[in-house]
Amino acid sequence: MTRLALAAVALAAGVALAQERPIPAADLKSGSAFLGSDLRALQNDDFANPGMLWVERGEKLWSEPAGKLACASCHKDAAVSMRGVVASYPKIDKANGKLLNLGNRINQCRTERMGAEPLRYESEELLALTAYIARQSLRLPIMASIDGAARAHFDAGRVSYHLRRGQMNLSCAHCHDAQWGKRLLSETISQGHPNAYPAYRMEWQTMGSLERRLRACLSGIRAEMLPYGSQEYLDLELYLAWRAQGLPIETPGVRR
Amino acid sequence: MAARIQIPREARRGDVIEVRILIQHPMETGYRHDDVGRLIKRNVINALSCRYGGVEVFRADLSSGISANPYVQFYTVAEASGDLEFSWIDDEGQKGAERQSIVVKG
Amino acid sequence: MKRRDFLAGAAGALAFPGTALAQADTLDPHVRALADGAPVRKGKVTLVLPQLADNGNSVPIRITVDSPMTAADHVKSIHLYSERNPVPNMANFYLGPRAGKAEIDSRVRLAGSQRVTAVAKLSDGSFWYGSAPIVVTLSACLDES
Numbered sequence: 001m002t003r004l005a006l007a008a009v010a011l012a013a014g015v016a017l018a019q020e021r022p023i024p025a026a027d028l029k030s031g032s033a034f035l036g037s038d039l040r041a042l043q044n045d046d047f048a049n050p051g052m053l054w055v056e057r058g059e060k061l062w063s064e065p066a067g068k069l070a071c072a073s074c075h076k077d078a079a080v081s082m083r084g085v086v087a088s089y090p091k092i093d094k095a096n097g098k099l100l101n102l103g104n105r106i107n108q109c110r111t112e113r114m115g116a117e118p119l120r121y122e123s124e125e126l127l128a129l130t131a132y133i134a135r136q137s138l139r140l141p142i143m144a145s146i147d148g149a150a151r152a153h154f155d156a157g158r159v160s161y162h163l164r165r166g167q168m169n170l171s172c173a174h175c176h177d178a179q180w181g182k183r184l185l186s187e188t189i190s191q192g193h194p195n196a197y198p199a200y201r202m203e204w205q206t207m208g209s210l211e212r213r214l215r216a217c218l219s220g221i222r223a224e225m226l227p228y229g230s231q232e233y234l235d236l237e238l239y240l241a242w243r244a245q246g247l248p249i250e251t252p253g254v255r256r
Numbered sequence: 257m258a259a260r261i262q263i264p265r266e267a268r269r270g271d272v273i274e275v276r277i278l279i280q281h282p283m284e285t286g287y288r289h290d291d292v293g294r295l296i297k298r299n300v301i302n303a304l305s306c307r308y309g310g311v312e313v314f315r316a317d318l319s320s321g322i323s324a325n326p327y328v329q330f331y332t333v334a335e336a337s338g339d340l341e342f343s344w345i346d347d348e349g350q351k352g353a354e355r356q357s358i359v360v361k362g
Numbered sequence: 363m364k365r366r367d368f369l370a371g372a373a374g375a376l377a378f379p380g381t382a383l384a385q386a387d388t389l390d391p392h393v394r395a396l397a398d399g400a401p402v403r404k405g406k407v408t409l410v411l412p413q414l415a416d417n418g419n420s421v422p423i424r425i426t427v428d429s430p431m432t433a434a435d436h437v438k439s440i441h442l443y444s445e446r447n448p449v450p451n452m453a454n455f456y457l458g459p460r461a462g463k464a465e466i467d468s469r470v471r472l473a474g475s476q477r478v479t480a481v482a483k484l485s486d487g488s489f490w491y492g493s494a495p496i497v498v499t500l501s502a503c504l505d506e507s
Contacts, residue, residue: 036416047262050325053280057258184502186414202417203505205282205324212507220503256417256501272462285471287448291506313460321444321452321471323420329467333460 021243022177023191028247031255034181034190039202043254051131051200051252054124054207058132061125067116071109071129082136087249090238092149099153099234102130103209121228127207131198134251141248142195144241157239160232166223172236187256192217193244194237196253203256210237213255257281257352261342266359267334275306275314276329277342279352285320301326301352304344309336334360392450393481396441397489402481407440407492409480418498420469427464427482427490431457437464439483446476472498 032040043049063072075081090101093108100108106129107118119126146154161172175184176192183189197210204212211233215225226232258280267273279301286298298320306314313332332340341355393402410424427437436459442452455466464482472478479493 036412036414038412038422039416042422047260047276048278048327050278050327053258053260053278053325056260186497186499187502202419203501204507205419208507215507216503216505219506222504225507285448308460311460313458315456317454319449319452321442321447321449323469323471327467327469330455330457331461331463331465333462335460 025246028244029191030195030247030250031190031193031253032196032250034188039254039256049252049254051207051254054128054131055135055252057128061129062132066110067114069114078133078136082133084137084140086134086137087140087143089144090234090241091145097149099150099238101234101237102133106130122209122212127198127209131207131252134198134249137249139248141246142241142244144238146238146242150238153235153238154242157235160236161239166218166221168221170221193247194240195244195247196250198251199253199255201255257350259352259354261354261356263340263356263358266361269334269360269362271334272331273334274329275332275340278325278327279344280325281346283320283322283324283326299347301344301346304328307341308332309338334358336360392443396481400487400489402489402491404491406490407480407482409478409492409494411478411494411496413497415472415496415498418472421472421496422469425466425480429464429484431459431461431464433459436485437482438485440466441481443479444472444476447473472496474498
């Protein structure tokens with residue numbers, strides 16, 4: 001095939017991908033647009049937003065040594081060094097080619113560079129640190145890459161997003177692509193974006209990660225919840241980040 | 257127990273100031289079950305008190321009907337510069353305390 | 363007695379039209395115990411709740427009592443009651459002339475659609491109440507995460 005033809009195919013593929021966006025960029029709405037006015041006001045209240053309790057704890061943990069070092073030992077002022085970081089996650093680790101989310105990266109730093117134990121999924125410390133670091137990207141647009149080694153994970157995430165599962169035999173797309181804005185009992189279905197996580201969810205009465213929220217969705221459609229740390233969640237997180245590209249980070253979100 | 261307090265940094269004597277407190281606590285109702293069906297024991301913050309210049313200006317009895325990570329907002333008259341000291345206790349006897357100072361002019 | 367007559371009679375007490383019988387029974391004893399025989403009059407107390415709760419685990423409430431909050435005339439305490447929660451007396455707030463303003467905000471758990479009532483005890487020993495209804499639905503999806 002000539003170079004021109006190859007370029008044409010590549011361009012077509014790129015354009016095709018852009019056209020495949022289930023929700024056009026101009027129609028993207030954060031989950032906070034689908035809350036009642038009360039919870040939206042709570043999220044915007046920097047004092048009363050309960051997620052800020054975890055952000056504050058994260059700020060303390062940032063400077064506390066774990067093992068030989070503290071995060072601050074290398075990364076200094078998080079407001080500077082962590083600005084924009086979460087907006088690019090999940091991303092490929094250049095050193096080992098694996099896809100990492102923010103929690104994975106924190107644990108990698110702890111085990112490989114700080115001489116500390118990894119933090120458990122949904123532990124108070126991991127939620128606090130991820131909330132604090134994500135908060136440093138407040139209002140910055142999500143901009144995760146699906147190029148290179150990330151592409152295979154993006155493709156797997158897209159398959160997962162469109163897979164019917166559970167007793168109700170539904171895929172994510174059925175509610176969040178096809179029915180967003182419509183009612184489910186007294187709630188309005190959101191577009192299912194990850195831009196406010198970790199978030200304080202009223203159903204949990206505490207802070208939780210995006211992974212926990214995906215597990216909650218699976219239980220909602222009566223599907224088996226995959227274990228924490230499953231590759232499928234990570235691939236889905238990348239697909240969701242691509243799908244939400246351009247949406248500003250809102251962490252800590254307040255959700256139902 | 258982690259807590260956040262919000263009061264104005266300064267006020268004029270006689271001003272009615274807004275006082276807000278948010279405490280990290282699960283306020284476990286005693287009606288929930290864990291994932292193997294065992295009842296989770298009740299543990300809520302049952303008493304909250306605020307002293308201003310050493311005098312109690314606000315007190316609350318709380319129950320399981322107050323949401324997790326309890327939030328309370330009330331008012332007090334700015335009398336003199338000093339500390340607003342909060343203290344609270346839960347059903348298990350765990351105590352918490354936090355303070356914030358205010359400068360009162362006039 | 364016809365049900366309508368009973369409801370009319372119960373109107374002076376803390377009755378929620380249409381469900382007066384059950385709710386009046388669960389709430390009245392607590393309020394009566396608080397007032398210890400004194401009349402509990404409707405007025406002075408405003409309770410603001412959303413009409414529809416986003417989530418029953420955390421509903422914002424604001425209780426305001428119309429009072430000059432002087433040494434001679436102030437609110438001593440405010441008592442919050444649910445007619446449907448397992449624990450009817452949700453909270454008590456103790457004020458005094460140093461409060462300056464008799465207004466409390468908090469966030470509460472409400473176990474289903476109901477009427478929430480706040481009773482204020484004033485410095486002259488009188489009791490006043492206000493109430494507000496709210497619709498609380500279950501979450502759309504089961505969450506076992």
